[in-house]
Amino acid sequence: MREIANSTWNIWSKAGFEVSMNDIYESLEEPPLEKFGDIALPTFRFSKKFKVNYKELISKTLRELDLRRLRVISRVNVIGGYINFFINEECAAKELFQTISNIGYDYGLKTAEKPLRIVVEHTSANPVHPLHIGHGRNAILGDVLSRILTKRGHRVIRRFYINDMGRQVAILAYGCLTLGSVQPTGKPDHFYGIIYSATNAVMEIDRLKKELEEARKKGDYIEVEKVNSELLDWLNVLAELKSKNNKLVMTLIGRLKGKDHEKEIQNIMRTYEKRLDENIVKTVRRICADVIEGFRETLGKMGVEFDFWDWESDLVWEGIVDEVLAKAKKSPYFTIYKGASALDFSALQKISEVREKLKLPKSFEIPPLILRRSDGTTLYTTRDIAYSIVKFKKADKVINVIMSEQKLAQAQLRLALLALGYRREAYNLIHYSYEIVNLPGVKMSGRKGRFVDLDSLIEEAISRAYFEVSKRNPNMAEEWKERIARIVGLGAVRYALVSVSASKPLTFIWDNVLNFEKNSGPYIQYTYARAINILKNYGKKVNFDLETLDYNVLRKPIIRRLLILLIKFPNTFTKAADELKPECLVEYAGKLADTFNSFYTAEPVVKEE
RNA sequence: GGGCCCGUAGCUUAGCCUGGAUAGAGCGCCAGCCUCCGGAGCUGGAGGUCCCGGGUUCAAAUCCCGGCGGGCCCGCCA
Numbered sequence: 001m002r003e004i005a006n007s008t009w010n011i012w013s014k015a016g017f018e019v020s021m022n023d024i025y026e027s028l029e030e031p032p033l034e035k036f037g038d039i040a041l042p043t044f045r046f047s048k049k050f051k052v053n054y055k056e057l058i059s060k061t062l063r064e065l066d067l068r069r070l071r072v073i074s075r076v077n078v079i080g081g082y083i084n085f086f087i088n089e090e091c092a093a094k095e096l097f098q099t100i101s102n103i104g105y106d107y108g109l110k111t112a113e114k115p116l117r118i119v120v121e122h123t124s125a126n127p128v129h130p131l132h133i134g135h136g137r138n139a140i141l142g143d144v145l146s147r148i149l150t151k152r153g154h155r156v157i158r159r160f161y162i163n164d165m166g167r168q169v170a171i172l173a174y175g176c177l178t179l180g181s182v183q184p185t186g187k188p189d190h191f192y193g194i195i196y197s198a199t200n201a202v203m204e205i206d207r208l209k210k211e212l213e214e215a216r217k218k219g220d221y222i223e224v225e226k227v228n229s230e231l232l233d234w235l236n237v238l239a240e241l242k243s244k245n246n247k248l249v250m251t252l253i254g255r256l257k258g259k260d261h262e263k264e265i266q267n268i269m270r271t272y273e274k275r276l277d278e279n280i281v282k283t284v285r286r287i288c289a290d291v292i293e294g295f296r297e298t299l300g301k302m303g304v305e306f307d308f309w310d311w312e313s314d315l316v317w318e319g320i321v322d323e324v325l326a327k328a329k330k331s332p333y334f335t336i337y338k339g340a341s342a343l344d345f346s347a348l349q350k351i352s353e354v355r356e357k358l359k360l361p362k363s364f365e366i367p368p369l370i371l372r373r374s375d376g377t378t379l380y381t382t383r384d385i386a387y388s389i390v391k392f393k394k395a396d397k398v399i400n401v402i403m404s405e406q407k408l409a410q411a412q413l414r415l416a417l418l419a420l421g422y423r424r425e426a427y428n429l430i431h432y433s434y435e436i437v438n439l440p441g442v443k444m445s446g447r448k449g450r451f452v453d454l455d456s457l458i459e460e461a462i463s464r465a466y467f468e469v470s471k472r473n474p475n476m477a478e479e480w481k482e483r484i485a486r487i488v489g490l491g492a493v494r495y496a497l498v499s500v501s502a503s504k505p506l507t508f509i510w511d512n513v514l515n516f517e518k519n520s521g522p523y524i525q526y527t528y529a530r531a532i533n534i535l536k537n538y539g540k541k542v543n544f545d546l547e548t549l550d551y552n553v554l555r556k557p558i559i560r561r562l563l564i565l566l567i568k569f570p571n572t573f574t575k576a577a578d579e580l581k582p583e584c585l586v587e588y589a590g591k592l593a594d595t596f597n598s599f600y601t602a603e604p605v606v607k608e609e
Numbered sequence: 610g611g612g613c614c615c616g617u618a619g620c621u622u623a624g625c626c627u628g629g630a631u632a633g634a635g636c637g638c639c640a641g642c643c644u645c646c647g648g649a650g651c652u653g654g655a656g657g658u659c660c661c662g663g664g665u666u667c668a669a670a671u672c673c674c675g676g677c678g679g680g681c682c683c684g685c686c687a
Contacts, residue, residue, distance in 0.1 A: 032630060044629055044668090080630050126687075166687050340685055364612045364683085373685045380687050407613060408682055435614070436680075472649065488649095500622070504615060505680070512621055512636070516649040519621085519635040526649045537646050579626095587623065590634075601642095601651045 001028055001039060001571060003072045004085055008041065011064040017050045037077050037084025038564050044081045054081045089554035092567050094546055101544035108569040111153035112577075118154045119391045120146045122401035123299070124161040127291035128172045129193030131298050132444065132451035133437045134403065137506060140497040141434055142401040143304045144582040152577035157395065159308045160295075161387060164288045165316065166380060168196070170268045173284045175199030177268070178255045179248075187455070189294025192287060194241055197449030198249045201238045203261045205231065237448045266375075273316055273377050285313075298454050302490060310390075312383055320386045321378055324420065328371055333419040337368040343419050344368045345412075357427055358414045369412055381409060385416050392425045399580070404433040404503075432580060434502035440509060458493065464514045465489035465522070472516075488522050489514070495521030499586045519590055527593035530600055537606050558599045565595050 005025035012019055024041070031040040043061075047054035058078055065076060075086040100107050122142020125135045142158070150156045163169070175195040176182055184191040208231040215223040242249045271280050292309065299305070315321050328334055328343060335344040345366050348354060360366070371382045391398045402410060410431040418426040444451045466485035473481065496513040500506045516522045535542070553559055569588065576584040 026627080030633095032633080036630075040630085042629065045627085082630065084630095163687070168687065338685075342685095361612050367683075370685055375685085377685090379685070384687095403681095404614060405681055406687090409687085433614085438680095468649080504622085507621065509621070515636065517636075518649095520649090522649065523635095526647080530647055530650085534646055583623085587634085594634090597650060598652090600646080601648095604645060606646045 001025070001568075003070065004028065004039060004041070007065065007068060007070055008061065011061055012046070012050075014064075015060065017046070019046065019049065031082070031084055034561065036079060036082075037075075038087045039085045041083045041085070042081060043083060047081075058083060087564060087567070089560055089563060090551045092563055093549070093551065093554055096563065096567055097544045097546060097549070106151075108573050109151045110570050110574055115153045115155065116396040117157070117394060118149055119157045119159055119395040119398045120149070120401065121159045121161055121391065121398065122146075123295075123304070124163065124402075125295065126163050126166060126168045127189075127192075127288040127295070128168045128196040129291075129446060129449065129451075130187075130189040130453040130455060131295055132446070132453050133439065133457055133508060134444075136302070136454050136457065136493070137434060137437050137497045138401050138403070139299055139302060139304045140494050141432070141502055141582065143302075144494075144498050145399065145401070145432070145580060148573075148577045148582060148585070152574075157308065158306045159310055159391065160306045162288060162292060162309055162311045163380075164284065165269070165273060165312045165378075165383065167265065167269065169284065169288060170265045170272070171199050171203070172196040173268050173272075173280075173287060174261070174264050175252060175256075176287055177280070177283065178259070179252055182248075184290055187294050187297070188290035189298070190453070190455070191245075192291050193449060194245050194248060195252065197447070198238065198241045198252050199256065200447055200449075201234050201241065202253055202256045204234045205238070206261065208234065234448075237450070241449060270375060270377055272313070275317060298458070301458055302454070302494065310387065312387070315383055315386045315390065316378065320390060321383055324382065324386045324389070325371060325378075327420050331420055335368060337370060340370045340374055341372045342368040342370045343416055345415050345419065348415060348419055354415075354418065358411065358418065360411050360415070361408075364408075366408075366412055366415060369416055381413060381416065384413055385420070388413065388417060388425055388429060389422060392422075392428070397428045397430065398425075399430045399432050401432045401434065404435050407431065407433055430580075432502065435505040437497075437506045437508050440507065458490065460510075461493045461514065462486055462489035464510065465492065468514065468516055468522075488525060491521035491525050493521075495524070495586065498582050501581075501583050518594070524589050524593050527596055531596060534600075534605050556603075558595075558602050562595050562599050565592060 002025065005021055005028060008024050009019065009021040012024075024046075027042060027045060029040050029042065031037045043054045043057050047057045050057065058081070061083065062076060062078070065073070072088055072091050073085050074088040077084040077086065120142050122145075123131070123135055123139045125131055125138075131139070146156045146158050172192060172195060175198065176192075178199075179195070182195070208227055212224060212227045212231060215221075215227055238249070238253070268280065268284070271277050272284050275281055288311075325341070328341065331343065333343050333345065333348060335342050337344070345368065349360060349366055354360075369381060370379060372378055388398065400410065410429075410433075414426045414429055417423075417429065439452055442452060462485050465488040466481060469481050469484050469488065470476070476484075492514050496508060497506070499519075513520070514522070516526070554563060569592075572584055572588040576582055
């Protein structure tokens with residue numbers, strides 16, 4: 001493909017048309033029908049650019065091409081404004097085999113010209129309850145991106161941000177401290193998840209009861225109705241939690257009675273941030289560490305690992321957040337907003353270059369960002385500014401895999417970095433935004449403890465896979481069935497979570513996810529197994545001797561199709577890596593599997609040698 | 610009130626950034642294929658107002674404007 005773009009570029013530049021070789025290269029596309037050609041070059045764009053008629057441009061190009069007699073092109077086919085190239089099979093095969101015999105499994109994994117240091121921060125769930133399917137999508141996207149970028153030659157660092165200074169952790173800690181010394185039973189994230197949700201529920205119930213009373217006094221019966229139904233919902237939540245661990249929840253309800261929850265929570269937050277009481281600090285840390293251990297187990301099952309687990313609290317205690325605040329005070333954008341330290345973006349965001357480079361919404365007034373509460377404690381975004389700076393210390397680019405809900409917050413973060421003079425950071429911070437995962441028939445709420453957690457999701461995937469495997473292989477040894485079910489089940493989930501473009505909501509339907517036919521993880525794995533078995537049955541090392549190859553077989557349509565598809569892999573990979581589109585690879589894998597299976601049926605490889 | 614994302618076959622979706630050739634797949638449906646390396650397969654068929662209405666253009670699923678439907682965001686929450 002490079003050669004096609006290159007020679008076209010040669011011809012055009014010689015003719016005096018100003019164009020870059022990359023421009024041509026990137027215009028190359030897939031013809032809609034196989035019979036049109038292998039690679040198409042649309043000429044409309046260029047004819048417009050060069051101000052010549054496209055027919056003229058084409059005939060001129062063809063004449064020159066003819067003179068050069070490129071060996072990579074066997075035939076050229078013009079339809080409309082398209083120049084369709086047929087690739088010379090022999091030439092393609094030679095190159096393919098040569099590359100594969102040289103670099104083997106790294107075929108197509110083209111290394112970037114300028115390797116970068118890239119941080120991928122992903123998952124980063126609050127350590128207050130088990131991971132759910134949404135975190136699953138986050139984790140798989142982050143993990144797959146990291147793997148692709150690593151193969152592209154970048155130095156990737158995978159980081160998990162432990163958000164231990166937020167209100168949610170304080171609520172969990174409040175519950176735990178109220179219970180006194182608790183020893184977690186079972187998986188820690190599940191155990192603490194119950195305490196968190198129950199504490200939350202009790203607080204909500206108490207708050208709603210007060211609201212209800214006030215509404216009654218006022219005689220606002222619409223409000224009474226509204227609050228009442230909300231109250232009922234939370235009472236149900238509590239009942240659901242009791243069914244999970246009755247003793248624990250009942251004890252918690254008893255001990256929380258009559259307390260001023262808000263005051264306690266605020267006290268915990270302040271104590272923790274300012275390190276006023278080492279006991280509380282230790283307790284909060286231990287709880288979070290326990291929950292994180294649960295996360296690590298779940299993620300490990302999914303094949304997801306991290307290089308660093310960064311504690312939000314460390315940023316504060318090590319004084320990095322203070323440095324940010326000091327810097328902010330000196331910033332020309334510093335202001336006092338509603339009596340608190342803040343950054344005022346009104347001037348900065350008007351600059352159109354800034355809006356464009358930071359990818360801010362077209363016309364949205366981003367309000368001032370408050371950096372510090374009146375009680376002196378910091379806010380999430382302030383700490384996130386500090387974290388971003390830390391991440392950039394050893395990185396050229398930072399990719400945050402964060403759900404789309406946080407788009408505005410992420411835009412605000414970039415703006416804040418710029419306001420503080422962190423220009424490089426602001427411009428190289430990428431919010432890799434993704435949409436929610438829908439499970440038909442399930443309404444999820446993290447706070448209410450209503451979600452399908454990843455552990456049970458994985459279990460279900462494996463047991464569904466087991467069912468399918470034993471149905472198809474009734475005589476297989478039990479141990480093998482289980483091993484295969486694990487691999488297939490997990491592969492199916494990973495595949496499902498990465499196969500839909502991140503910007504679209506993903507609908508998770510078991511029948512599709514664990515469909516063993518086409519367009520699924522299991523199908524790709526099955527095809528791979530068949531391919532590997534050919535090699536196994538062949539039993540010898542594959543001979544890549546280019547001299548003894550019979551190039552006539554390449555004219556067979558199915559073999560030719562497979563060959564052409566294979567030589568396009570490097571481009572697909574490069575696109576997936578550079579445009580951060582892992583789903584491109586999924587699509588390619590599916591197409592390759594389809595083509596391979598057709599080939600497999602049509603051509604008995606081992607027999608033919 | 611303002612902003613962002615999504616809307617493509619009954620279902621799940623690719624293509625949209627960078628306009629161009631008969632809108633690609635898979636499931637499901639219909640009709641075929643087991644002397645053969647793993648049938649979790651293969652071959653073929655039916656199935657589309659690309660949410661609607663304008664505009665730009667020689668050309669719009671794609672770009673612009675206005676609607677509709679679904680989701681989300683605008684805190685001294687995270």
